[in-house]
Every structure is written in C-alpha cells, then in structure tokens.
Amino acid sequence: MIEKKLDLSIRKVAWTSMYAMTVLITFCGQALSQETPDVTFTRDVAPIIQKNCQLCHRKGSIGPMPLITYEQTKLYAPLIKLMVTTQQMPPYHYDTDVGIQALKSDKRLSAHEIETIARWVDQGAIEGDLADMPVPWSFPDMGEWRLKTEYGYGEPDLIVKSPHFTVPAKGQDLWWRSIVPTGITSDRYIKAIEVKPSLEGYKVVHHTNSALSVIKNGELERAGHITEYALGKLGEILPNDAARLLPVDSYVRWNIHVAPMGEEVKDDQVELGLWFHPENYKPKYKQDLHNYLLRGDLDIAPHGTAMMQEFYAWNYPVRIDSFQPHGHLRMVAMSLEIFYPKTGEREVVSMISNWNPNWHLSHIYEDDVAPLVPTGAVVILTAWYDNTKNNIHNPDPDVWVGRGNRAADEMSHAWMAVTHLDEEGYTRLKTAREANLQKMGSKDK
Numbered sequence: 001m002i003e004k005k006l007d008l009s010i011r012k013v014a015w016t017s018m019y020a021m022t023v024l025i026t027f028c029g030q031a032l033s034q035e036t037p038d039v040t041f042t043r044d045v046a047p048i049i050q051k052n053c054q055l056c057h058r059k060g061s062i063g064p065m066p067l068i069t070y071e072q073t074k075l076y077a078p079l080i081k082l083m084v085t086t087q088q089m090p091p092y093h094y095d096t097d098v099g100i101q102a103l104k105s106d107k108r109l110s111a112h113e114i115e116t117i118a119r120w121v122d123q124g125a126i127e128g129d130l131a132d133m134p135v136p137w138s139f140p141d142m143g144e145w146r147l148k149t150e151y152g153y154g155e156p157d158l159i160v161k162s163p164h165f166t167v168p169a170k171g172q173d174l175w176w177r178s179i180v181p182t183g184i185t186s187d188r189y190i191k192a193i194e195v196k197p198s199l200e201g202y203k204v205v206h207h208t209n210s211a212l213s214v215i216k217n218g219e220l221e222r223a224g225h226i227t228e229y230a231l232g233k234l235g236e237i238l239p240n241d242a243a244r245l246l247p248v249d250s251y252v253r254w255n256i257h258v259a260p261m262g263e264e265v266k267d268d269q270v271e272l273g274l275w276f277h278p279e280n281y282k283p284k285y286k287q288d289l290h291n292y293l294l295r296g297d298l299d300i301a302p303h304g305t306a307m308m309q310e311f312y313a314w315n316y317p318v319r320i321d322s323f324q325p326h327g328h329l330r331m332v333a334m335s336l337e338i339f340y341p342k343t344g345e346r347e348v349v350s351m352i353s354n355w356n357p358n359w360h361l362s363h364i365y366e367d368d369v370a371p372l373v374p375t376g377a378v379v380i381l382t383a384w385y386d387n388t389k390n391n392i393h394n395p396d397p398d399v400w401v402g403r404g405n406r407a408a409d410e411m412s413h414a415w416m417a418v419t420h421l422d423e424e425g426y427t428r429l430k431t432a433r434e435a436n437l438q439k440m441g442s443k444d445k
C-alpha cells in the first residue's frame with residue numbers, strides 16, 4: 001500500500017512534459033526501430049477503440065475529439081498511448097493489481113489491449129489492410145438512458161424531473177435545491193437508478209444529490225439518499241436479493257451543484273430515472289446508500305500531503321455492493337479494506353491509486369464477489385491528498401486547503417451501497433461462494 005502510494009507521484013508527472021516526451025520518444029522510436037510493424041489499425045487497434053472509446057469519442061458525445069476513422073485516431077496517436085498506458089483513458093480508475101476485480105460496467109482495458117495500442121504507436125501507427133477494418137458500431141443517441149441502451153433495462157418506470165434552473169455564463173458555483181413529489185400511488189421497490197443531466201447541461205452540472213423525503217406526522221422528513229450523480233457515473237444497479245423502498249407519498253430532495261462554464265445554460269433540468277421491481281415483489285434484504293465520512297481535521301499545508309482514515313462496523317453482517325471515493329482536486333487515492341478481528345487478517349478490497357477528480361465513478365461489484373463483512377469486522381476507508389505540484393490536478397500548491405463544498409476545498413467520504421444481511425443470509429452466501437469456488441477449482445483440473 002505504502003509503496004503503491006509513493007508510486008503515485010511518479011505516475012503523475014507533469015502533463016505537458018510527459019506529452020512532449022512521448023511525442024519525442026515515439027518519433028525517435030520510429031526512426032531507430034528496425035522492427036517490422038506487426039500491429040495495424042484496421043486489424044488490431046480499431047476493435048479496441050470501437051469497444052472502449054467511441055461511445056464518448058464521436059461527434060456530439062462528451063469526448064473532446066472523435067476517434068472513428070484511421071486519420072482521426074492517428075492524429076492523436078502519441079497522446080492516446082500516453083492516456084492508455086497511464087490508465088487515464090478510458091476514464092475508469094481502479095487498480096488492476098489488488099482487490100476485487102469483477103466489476104459491473106468495467107471500462108478498463110486489459111494489459112494486452114494497452115500493449116497493443118502502445119506497440120501500434122511505437123511502430124509508426126500504420127493503417128494496415130482496409131479489408132481488416134471492422135464494421136462500424138452504431139451508438140445510442142446522446143441523451144438516452146444508459147441503463148436502457150447499454151443494459152437493456154427499457155424505459156424507466158418513473159422519471160422525476162428537477163425544476164428548471166438557469167446557469168449563468170460566469171460566476172461562482174451554485175447549488176439548486178428543491179423538493180419534488182414522486183407522485184407514486186403505492187410503495188415500490190427500486191432495482192436500478194440513473195440520473196441524467198440534459199445535453200446542454202451536462203457540462204455545467206458538477207454533481208447532483210437526490211435524497212428521499214417522506215411525510216411523517218404531517219411533516220416532511222428526510223428518509224435517506226437515492227443517488228449521487230457526477231460525470232461518468234452510470235447509476236445504481238441493485239443486486240437481485242436486495243432493494244430500496246420508494247414509499248408512497250415520497251418526495252425527491254434535489255441538491256444540484258452547478259459550475260458556470262463560459263456559456264449560459266437556460267431553463268435546464270436534471271432527470272432521475274427509477275426502475276422498479278414488480279408490484280408484488282418483496283426483497284429478502286434492505287439495501288441503502290450512504291456517504292461514509294472520513295471525519296477529523298482535514299487541513300493540508302501548502303506543498304504538503306495528508307492522509308485520512310475512518311472505521312465502520314455493524315453489529316450484524318453486511319454486504320458492500322458498491323464503492324465510490326469522493327474528494328476534490330487534492331485527493332489522489334482512496335482504498336477500502338476489511339479487518340477481521342477473529343483472525344487478525346486485513347484485506348484490501350478496492351484501491352484507486354490514480355483517482356481523477358474529473359470522473360466520479362461508482363464501482364459496482366459483481367453479485368458473486370461483493371465483499372461480505374461478518375459481524376464485528378471493521379471496514380477501513382483511507383484517503384490520500386497531495387497538495388504539491390506533482391498532483392497534475394492541483395490548481396495552486398501555495399495555499400492551505402481545508403474542508404468545504406467548493407471545488408477548491410476538499411472533501412472526504414465514500415459512497416457505499418450496503419445490503420443489511422442477517423447471520424443466516426451471511427452463512428448461505430458464504431457457503432454458496434465457497435461451493436462455487438470448489439466447482440471452478442475441480443473444473444480447472
């Protein structure tokens with residue numbers, strides 16, 4: 001862990017010099033290399049770009065340039081090599097060498113794919129045989145629900161829209177708060193959630209919290225979180241045995257953090273899409289989403305670094321279904337560990353050592369590997385901050401940084417979706433997983 005952390009400053013070498021270096025190395029490499037090129041765009045690289053990049057890198061999508069044709073891709077070859085070998089693109093930052101690796105909506109490239117792209121660039125980014133070019137992919141229109149187009153969930157069963165708001169071209173960050181009735185007429189259990197800013201608004205919507213409120217004794221009362229949205233985040237996919245209740249007479253409490261980006265965005269709206277289980281469905285367990293705070297003083301000296309740690313334990317077993325670190329421009333890494341007091345073991349479940357504040361991703365564990373936390377075990381959250389110039393996202397290493405809501409301040413929490421199990425459920429899941437492992441083991445022989 002500590003070596004990993006030290007490694008961070010090396011990985012985050014200043015952007016421009018790295019870029020210049022790669023261009024230089026690429027072209028010197030080409031001149032000196034005697035190797036016959038064996039990687040071509042049409043046969044080897046285009047399929048990777050289609051599968052992992054074009055959803056965002058096409059006209060009208062969020063990537064700054066299209067990567068559809070050979071010419072478009074070759075133009076960016078050195079930068080593409082830099083971005084994929086440093087695992088900045090695709091924007092899914094989750095360590096490949098530690099902890100649980102089976103994640104839903106995992107956009108990471110394999111080591112082989114990264115090497116293929118790097119070799120293609122090193123060998124001069126050649127086109128290859130046109131006959132090898134794969135059939136172009138068609139992509140859903142921007143503005144469609146991703147859970148519909150990428151996951152086959154269909155249209156949401158309920159869409160709750162925020163009231164209209166206008167974001168000026170210039171000025172400070174703003175927070176739009178409002179309360180909107182869900183309008184549902186019976187209790188419903190949620191199986192998936194997605195939040196979608198408008199096509200015009202996604203650039204100015206920094207993040208959005210949607211929480212639940214219900215009427216109790218004639219008063220509106222808070223009743224937990226629904227979801228948090230930020231750029232890059234898919235949403236929430238709940239496991240089959242657990243659900244969240246959306247009660248009748250409920251309200252969505254919106255808190256939309258916007259940042260002016262140079263152009264006015266008029267009458268904007270953010271939409272919350274909810275997919276429900278059938279009306280008679282009864283979940284075995286309750287799942288909820290919370291922001292688990294890393295409390296304590298967060299004061300980062302100019303040119304300094306900091307580390308925060310927090311511990312959580314339950315007096316019954318739980319399963320962690322998703323994990324999303326949250327920080328701002330100085331946060332560089334976060335990890336999730338479990339300490340088992342009975343055996344004294346400590347296990348790293350997830351590590352994001354190359355965290356990027358432009359992308360807030362929730363890592364949703366595959367159902368059969370989501371970490372099971374026995375009664376009394378301790379969840380350890382650790383966050384690292386770097387206020388030196390080695391942190392490429394640091395706007396000003398000369399200032400003190402403390403806690404606060406503005407992007408220039410820091411934050412320290414992790415969003416986790418937790419299923420509240422009982423001893424019977426814990427033992428059943430654990431036994432089923434062990435049996436599964438044994439089956440796989442005997443197949444390998």
Ligand code: HEC
Binds near residue numbers: 048057076083232
């Ligand atoms: C989820 C959307 C998304 C995916 C998938 C994605 N990108 Fe990007 N890419 C972006 C956005 C947005 C930016 C600009 C902001 C940033 O750098 O974070 C960007 C920036 C880049 C840049 C830097 C451009 C510049 O001028 O600075 C390169 C190069 C790049 N992407 C290549 C790729 C490659 C190669 C892939 C696939 C292996 C990929 N991207 C996948 C959205 C995406």
